Amino acid sequence: MLVSINWLKEYVDIEGIPTGELAEAITKTGVEVDGIHGPILNDDKIVVGYVEACEQHPNADKLNLCQVNVGEEELAQIVCGAPNVAQGQYVVVARPGARLPGGLKIKKAKLRGEASEGMICSLQELGVDEKFVPDHQKDGIFVFDEEVQIGEPACPLLNLNDQVLELDLTPNRADCLNMVGMAYEVAAIYNKELQLPSPAVTKADESSKDYIAVRIENKEMNPYYGAWIIKDLEVKSSPLWLRNRLISAGIRPINNLVDITNYVLLEYGQPLHAFDYDRFGSKEVVTRPAHEGETMTTLDGKERTLQPEHLLITNGEKPHALAGVMGGQDSEVQDDTTTILLEAAYFDPRTVRKASSQHNLRSEASARFEKGVDLARVKEAAMRAAELYEELAGGTILGEMVEEGSTDREPVQITFERHEINERIGTELSIDQMNDILERLRLPYEQQGEQYTVTPPSRRNDLRILEDMVEEFARLYGYDHIPYTLPTGQSNKGGLTKRQRLTREVHAYLQKTGLNEALTYSLTTEEKSKHFVSPEIQTDQEAVKLMMPMTDLHSHLRLSAIPELLSSLQYNVARNQYNLGFYELGSVYLPNAGEDVLPKEELRVAAAITGIWENHPWQGEKKPVDFFVLKGILEGLFEHFLKSPVDFEKASLAGLHPGRTALLKIDGETIGYIGQLHPTVQKDHDLDETYVFDVNLKKVFDYVDKTPDYEAITKYPAVSQDLAFVVNAEIAAKEIEATIYEQGQPYLKDIRIFDVYQGEHMEEGKKSIAFNLTFQNNERTLKDEEVDEARERIIEKVKEAFSAEFRG
Amino acid sequence: MKERLQSIKQEAITEIEAADTQKSLQDVRVQFLGKKGKITEVLKGMGKLSKEERPVIGQLANEVRDQITESIEEKAALLEKQAIEEQLKAETIDVTLPGRPTHTGGPHILMKTIRDIEDLFIGMGYEVAEGPEVETDYYNFEALNLPKGHPARDMQDSLYITEELLMRTHTSPVQARTLNAHEGRGPVKIICPGKVYRRDTDDATHSHQFTQIEGLYVDEHITMSDLKGTLNVLAKHLFGEDREIRLRPSFFPFTEPSVEMDISCKVCNGDGCSVCKHTGWIEILGAGLVHPNVLEMAGFDSKKYTGFAFGMGPERIAMLKYGIEDIRHFYTNDVRFLKQFHQV
Numbered sequence A: 001m002l003v004s005i006n007w008l009k010e011y012v013d014i015e016g017i018p019t020g021e022l023a024e025a026i027t028k029t030g031v032e033v034d035g036i037h038g039p040i041l042n043d044d045k046i047v048v049g050y051v052e053a054c055e056q057h058p059n060a061d062k063l064n065l066c067q068v069n070v071g072e073e074e075l076a077q078i079v080c081g082a083p084n085v086a087q088g089q090y091v092v093v094a095r096p097g098a099r100l101p102g103g104l105k106i107k108k109a110k111l112r113g114e115a116s117e118g119m120i121c122s123l124q125e126l127g128v129d130e131k132f133v134p135d136h137q138k139d140g141i142f143v144f145d146e147e148v149q150i151g152e153p154a155c156p157l158l159n160l161n162d163q164v165l166e167l168d169l170t171p172n173r174a175d176c177l178n179m180v181g182m183a184y185e186v187a188a189i190y191n192k193e194l195q196l197p198s199p200a201v202t203k204a205d206e207s208s209k210d211y212i213a214v215r216i217e218n219k220e221m222n223p224y225y226g227a228w229i230i231k232d233l234e235v236k237s238s239p240l241w242l243r244n245r246l247i248s249a250g251i252r253p254i255n256n257l258v259d260i261t262n263y264v265l266l267e268y269g270q271p272l273h274a275f276d277y278d279r280f281g282s283k284e285v286v287t288r289p290a291h292e293g294e295t296m297t298t299l300d301g302k303e304r305t306l307q308p309e310h311l312l313i314t315n316g317e318k319p320h321a322l323a324g325v326m327g328g329q330d331s332e333v334q335d336d337t338t339t340i341l342l343e344a345a346y347f348d349p350r351t352v353r354k355a356s357s358q359h360n361l362r363s364e365a366s367a368r369f370e371k372g373v374d375l376a377r378v379k380e381a382a383m384r385a386a387e388l389y390e391e392l393a394g395g396t397i398l399g400e401m402v403e404e405g406s407t408d409r410e411p412v413q414i415t416f417e418r419h420e421i422n423e424r425i426g427t428e429l430s431i432d433q434m435n436d437i438l439e440r441l442r443l444p445y446e447q448q449g450e451q452y453t454v455t456p457p458s459r460r461n462d463l464r465i466l467e468d469m470v471e472e473f474a475r476l477y478g479y480d481h482i483p484y485t486l487p488t489g490q491s492n493k494g495g496l497t498k499r500q501r502l503t504r505e506v507h508a509y510l511q512k513t514g515l516n517e518a519l520t521y522s523l524t525t526e527e528k529s530k531h532f533v534s535p536e537i538q539t540d541q542e543a544v545k546l547m548m549p550m551t552d553l554h555s556h557l558r559l560s561a562i563p564e565l566l567s568s569l570q571y572n573v574a575r576n577q578y579n580l581g582f583y584e585l586g587s588v589y590l591p592n593a594g595e596d597v598l599p600k601e602e603l604r605v606a607a608a609i610t611g612i613w614e615n616h617p618w619q620g621e622k623k624p625v626d627f628f629v630l631k632g633i634l635e636g637l638f639e640h641f642l643k644s645p646v647d648f649e650k651a652s653l654a655g656l657h658p659g660r661t662a663l664l665k666i667d668g669e670t671i672g673y674i675g676q677l678h679p680t681v682q683k684d685h686d687l688d689e690t691y692v693f694d695v696n697l698k699k700v701f702d703y704v705d706k707t708p709d710y711e712a713i714t715k716y717p718a719v720s721q722d723l724a725f726v727v728n729a730e731i732a733a734k735e736i737e738a739t740i741y742e743q744g745q746p747y748l749k750d751i752r753i754f755d756v757y758q759g760e761h762m763e764e765g766k767k768s769i770a771f772n773l774t775f776q777n778n779e780r781t782l783k784d785e786e787v788d789e790a791r792e793r794i795i796e797k798v799k800e801a802f803s804a805e806f807r808g
Numbered sequence B: 001m002k003e004r005l006q007s008i009k010q011e012a013i014t015e016i017e018a019a020d021t022q023k024s025l026q027d028v029r030v031q032f033l034g035k036k037g038k039i040t041e042v043l044k045g046m047g048k049l050s051k052e053e054r055p056v057i058g059q060l061a062n063e064v065r066d067q068i069t070e071s072i073e074e075k076a077a078l079l080e081k082q083a084i085e086e087q088l089k090a091e092t093i094d095v096t097l098p099g100r101p102t103h104t105g106g107p108h109i110l111m112k113t114i115r116d117i118e119d120l121f122i123g124m125g126y127e128v129a130e131g132p133e134v135e136t137d138y139y140n141f142e143a144l145n146l147p148k149g150h151p152a153r154d155m156q157d158s159l160y161i162t163e164e165l166l167m168r169t170h171t172s173p174v175q176a177r178t179l180n181a182h183e184g185r186g187p188v189k190i191i192c193p194g195k196v197y198r199r200d201t202d203d204a205t206h207s208h209q210f211t212q213i214e215g216l217y218v219d220e221h222i223t224m225s226d227l228k229g230t231l232n233v234l235a236k237h238l239f240g241e242d243r244e245i246r247l248r249p250s251f252f253p254f255t256e257p258s259v260e261m262d263i264s265c266k267v268c269n270g271d272g273c274s275v276c277k278h279t280g281w282i283e284i285l286g287a288g289l290v291h292p293n294v295l296e297m298a299g300f301d302s303k304k305y306t307g308f309a310f311g312m313g314p315e316r317i318a319m320l321k322y323g324i325e326d327i328r329h330f331y332t333n334d335v336r337f338l339k340q341f342h343q344v
């Protein structure tokens, strides 16, 4: 919404208030001013001139030599190249010393040997946006089509000195979508008088009833419809003042008949429509819901297919307007129009909203109907338009407007006590202060002692409940004046839940290991949603998908963060960043059975690492990341939270290296996976060896046990033994370890693998594994025989169980 | 014999001086003081001496032995010292060379911003509340005073999954859910962070996914001034003690009155510059008193209870604080971007 300061001044005295200050006051009190435009030009050296004579320049075919009266004793000779300049015109003259928008400074000059004292200007040269320049003046100078005072400064006449506020209106303040509403607002802020129009017309004896009847089929969609016949109209250009105002609001003037409805829309916020009566085709307006599939051609020439939720203005047979949105072509006002049917109606906001959004037809009119126009002003707006038709187009107003339905509205009363307001704001407003605010807002009220009853007028349809009044008092009193306090209620401890605390610990741990926290989108492609899904997630169902995705890139909800993390790795590698470690902690979204059942959101942590993990920059040491780097990180994580061990069980998963992948299991239950990307996947992503894991954190948290099982530190010495075996290469170390552990009881406390060897000096398909065993008895010193016995048992069992060869 | 001892002493001192390693010094020790050493030899020959001479020569021999021992020890200490000095010299490194890099992981700046705000409010007795990112139309809209067909639903075009389910457009449904769970009894003091989604095309200032963090405090006697005081604490915590705040009216369906909070522009200190669009103020967050409809729908008596709520975008806060120019940086995970904020 654009608000002209010059226009506003007509209703409320804001003379002397700097526009910047006014804008700030309006912003702080209720409506955000997004910007201040203008003034375009305010230069006293730009004046009205009268072309006394115009002849061709003696030395140039395309130039004219004009003698212009600029209100001084002598005529000014001005050379002008515009094709439309002529004797007898009132024009705009920029005198020497004037400065035009764009910086052009006017000087006395000689053009082709003739003196030129200034410049006769086009609207564009004066800084008017081309879209507001009438077509016939686009290639020439501006010519006043009414008599103006010669020598008078031209900028105010063309409203170039105006400033315009651009408002960012919130949906609740539809009352400020018009000049009168803004005048109320500004008058309340500055406690000023209001001068509002009180339109009146001379009504002809002839009655509109003889020309038109109105029938409303659906009173919910169309509570009120007024039709007024205005005859004897003459289509012409609107006067300058009206054109100026339309332009200040960003509306292009067309002709007086059209401009008047636009003007009233801006002034009162009431959209009106003028049908050409002679083209309307009947003596009856019938407003009705559209038939299913019915079509009509709107003003923009487009054929619209309609549904019963759309409201039509018809002549009883064929539609002439999509109510509140756009008129039809057939009954459009044209240059030969002499009689109009003026529509002043109230349409249901939702009905208009459906029509405008479904047909993508947002207009100044629909925007206002959608937010609800002021019922009390529908008729007054019609009167204002009629007054202007009479005054500016020579119209004859036929009797009373023909009306159907009602503009009555359920009266709203808000009753409250003074303390209820103060308790909510945190102030001590007195009765006087409250009364003052209500009077400034011009809200009818009754006050008896502490008790108030406010009856908001229909223009403030947003005021319904106590809290709405709280806002009125707070904003007029001024948010700046409200004190700073903190709540003083009962204390409570606040803080994080166990899950939240654990989540933060996971973050801290992973960051400590060297991983960067990453954030990727939850919505991914259909293709990506199928990959790297941990096997414990039921994959027979498709990922949750959007009804109407904006792009295929974000159509499905992820089941793993890995695909997007890989894209992040790829993004970095493409920018020469090769050593990368990312993790992301967040939800994945498991589909649930049933149409409107929420997906199950599961907290998972995923990581992806690639490149050099350890290096010594000037000693040439570079160690790329491997499986055990990432496994070590995971083991550290599990160790931090869990007492029960997490098993890494060799597995084969799509997208991962079949020889370097493991499922993670607690108590036999899968909680995720770890592995190297399959070489082909690595290649697809332009990645070197890359390792990933994806773990269900919720499951990990279920098993969390962090109470330490304290054991006194024993004073009896531990005995260490080393054992090495040669076994088939595919035998898992974990299995041998389990056997050793079992056989080593009761004194075997710890097993550590300290060497694994495969390759040269080793039979093909075999590997050597060396274990370091620690025996200890907490009650006494172990005897050598006890350790030796255990050692023998272990060696025998491992040889037997794994066809192992004992190496020493 | 006396002369013999004197010459042994002389000989020993010469050899000690000549010894340049611990090993050769040890040889000298053996040669003179060992069991078969020269001093021992002299002492063995003492039997031939007279009774009178014996103690004199004995004493002299002991003196010579002590002097040689002392010299050897001195020399040994000297050699030790020289050896250490040589070792130190040999071990000298260029301390200006770079160290071995350690792994430097760190948090994402958005999560860091969120945790920072969480911690501020935890300190004031708030709990952190979370909720689903896929929401029902009811909690995302209806329970927040946004019935179907409400024009304000326009303001946040949404990503729907079914007619009834959608990607939440704000974290406010967590407020509705938490209020419901409290069954009409206050106080409710929560801070709700999380991901939210809108029907926006990604560009420098829009993202279809972003984060929000909201606060809610419902109790008896909660006032607009309590909101103002709380927001003042928040603004100063985030942007510095010297920032001023201002509230101005706004509109959100779930609060009444609704306000927006601006902070004074740090760049121009309120004089007006391009950062603050020449207003001297920068918009930070939306807030208000909880709409009675929201309270009543969640089972709270709106005559007894009032509350305030506020919500902000961590992206916007981080962008303002650090001058980040493109919202997409938060989601592309360029390490050159991420690492800049690890120290924050």
Ligand SMILES: [Zn+2]
Binding pocket: B265, B266, B267, B268, B269, B270, B271, B272, B273, B274, B275, B276, B277, B278, B280, B281
């Ligand atoms: Zn600034």
